[in-house]
Amino acid sequence: MRLMALIVMLFALLATPAHAADVGFEEIKIANGAESPLTAGVWYPSDATASPHALGDVNQTVALDAPVAGHGLPLVLISHGGGGWYGSHYDTALALAHAGFVVAAVSHAGDTFDDQSRVLQLWRRPAQLHRLLDYMLDDWRWHERLDAGRVGAFGFSNGGFTVLVAAGGIPTLSKIAPYCEAHPEHDLCTALKQAGVDLHSIPEVSASAWVHDPRIKALVVAAPAFGFSFDRAGLSSVRAPIQLWRAADDRHQPHPYYEEAVRADLPEVPEYRVVPDAGHYDFLPPCDTRLSRKMPDICNSLPGFDRAAFHERFNADVVQFFQATLR
Template structure:
């Protein structure tokens, strides 16, 4: 499709068989930590999966003073059989682990094994410099680890692998489908009308993001094992080479926010990528529900209270839109011939 889908078109997508709203199952959660992976900085995965109900210890994953947790059963018995896998990378350079717990749980309810992948988060702008290329490399290594793990390799259908990402995670997901960042456009990003949210952070540390390793930035990260990509409000959308996405090796869907992002129209016209708008959503609505005191705590500690700016009802509505349409898109890409 060559433009943003209208509300009617989105409703038509949701009507396609593949995932029925209300089809629920128990959600199990496990962890995998490999300190030697990802160029020595380590890979940590929280793995969500359809589980037999009544087993495992109840847990609220990702709960802290700002965000509500997501309920799951720790080490519950998985449902039998091989299931499709979704690698999930949520948030920007400074996002905490398990930022995507709510989305991972919803996808697991829909019948997917979901591995939310979290490398060691950068402690300062200098260590964050290479995050744009480390994130997709991290996803590829995480897939290797899962498919070679004695327990998970028997549960994952390696012919049905997808990647979903939010913000910089969305950028990484697009790179695994073959998307290439234009080095010159990336170097100019902080001086455009659509700068990255981290530009001020880089500047505060005296770091020029254009000094990133050019070879690592422009190295292809395409992974032929990935059949579908869900890029949710991806960063640097306008900095992608349209030709690389036109020749992508996986089915790709971009989920946009309420306000269209720079680059959407160009990629739609030149690469034929459909853009599904999340009505009423801003970037922060893609994070978990906030605690009642979350906004005040952020303000007191010098954070951005806008992270908790929407009401629980508004954010829940965005979550519902994204989860249902993501399940529909995944069902089309992984359960039907592609």
């Protein structure tokens, strides 16, 4: 009888699905030349037990500062939108980490929710992303667990612009003034006017000032800002596979001057996704009731649009894309 009980127990154990790995998380500081260190968040597979922890205004279920699980892990960098921070896309980061990716997101100094002093110094962002990648591959405490040949990047809005530059794109900032003269009612242009920015004082940046990183092998680009500043020549060196997303009801970045401008001039046809009824900020995670009251412009979707259901599909598609392109 004892032998029979052991056999039954063994079969029960074999029939039980393996417990999915939890996600570890840590905040890191990265040297940034003469400036203050950059702050970044890192999500990664871990066998440690996860529990709820605050991340800004939200909670995420992670194991803080836990050991990483696995070897030869692919890495995805995240670049947030204007006025965001490293936690802006935490749900996408969690989905990728649960799927076996290490994810590193930097707060872009000078273009965060608490410091927008250098928003139009757009060349700073790709340089910061480059520093993040250097740190992750060379100095992160678990860097030997990473596969340096499998690096991707995800970017939203200003972050979409950032990862396009990182992958080889060269924008022309002098296009901003004529764009706003032709479309003064567009959000970008009204914001610049309210900020007192002289459009003709925006400096043109030499091609050498834009930092590229050939280690990045695949991109997910959602609602890229300043899409009209690129052209066919400026995107000619962007050869990495791209999943490009557009919100069909994006009133912040009106069609066809952003995603469509990028899609039309990429040398390789991207995987192009248009999300019906979605607005610009629907690429950010769903908000709870408290956060919706605090930030209604960012949190509230069009009536009938289910942001939570969309993010389930969106995150799954992002994971599948990086699984296919970072093999």
